[in-house]
Amino acid sequence: MIRILLAEDDQAMRTYLARALQNAGYHVTDVDRGTTALPLLEREHFDLLLSDIVMPEMDGIELAQRCAEVSPGTKVMFITGFAAVTLRASREAPHAKVLSKPFHLRDIVMEVQRIFGLSEHAQL
Template sequence: MIRILLAEDEEAMRTYLHRALENAGYEVVAVNKGTTALPLLQTHHFDLLLSDIVMPEMDGIELAQRCAQVSPTTKVMFITGFAAVSMRASKEAPQAKVLSKPFHLKHLVAEVEQLFERAPARGPR
């Protein structure tokens, strides 16, 4: 099963994304900030880091850079509501996919499925 580490500081969005990804068949661990995510990346295997860019204490870009050092096989996808931040992410972490808010959950799941070349989910499992 594909394991996703979700780092999102907004509780409602974190809950929403967590539920949608689990319903699509992924194992998800959700945290509210990058400084909480980093130790998990150091001690557990995750296939994907799905991170908001703008977060307190450690932004998603710094988290992705540290992820590349401690878990180089973990893929990275950013979510953000800020166009300028999206451009910075594309420049500083060019290997990462960037999704701009608002987005439909089907689009997020499709992007994750494409990242892992997985067949689309057929509803809750």
């Protein structure tokens, strides 16, 4: 089963995303900040880091850079509501997918499926 680490500081958004991804068949661990996510990346295997960019203590871009050091096989996808931040993310983490808010839950599930080369009806 594909394991996703979700880092999102907004509790409602985090719950919303985690539930949608779990309903799609993914195993999701969710945290509210990058400084909480980093030790998990060091201890456990995750296939995908799905991170908000703007978070307290450690932003998503720094988290992705640290993830590349401690868990280089983990893919990265950003979510953000800020256009300027999207440009920074594309420059500083060029291999990461950036999904801009607002988006439909179907969109995020489809993007995760694309990252792993899965069809819409694939068994996870």
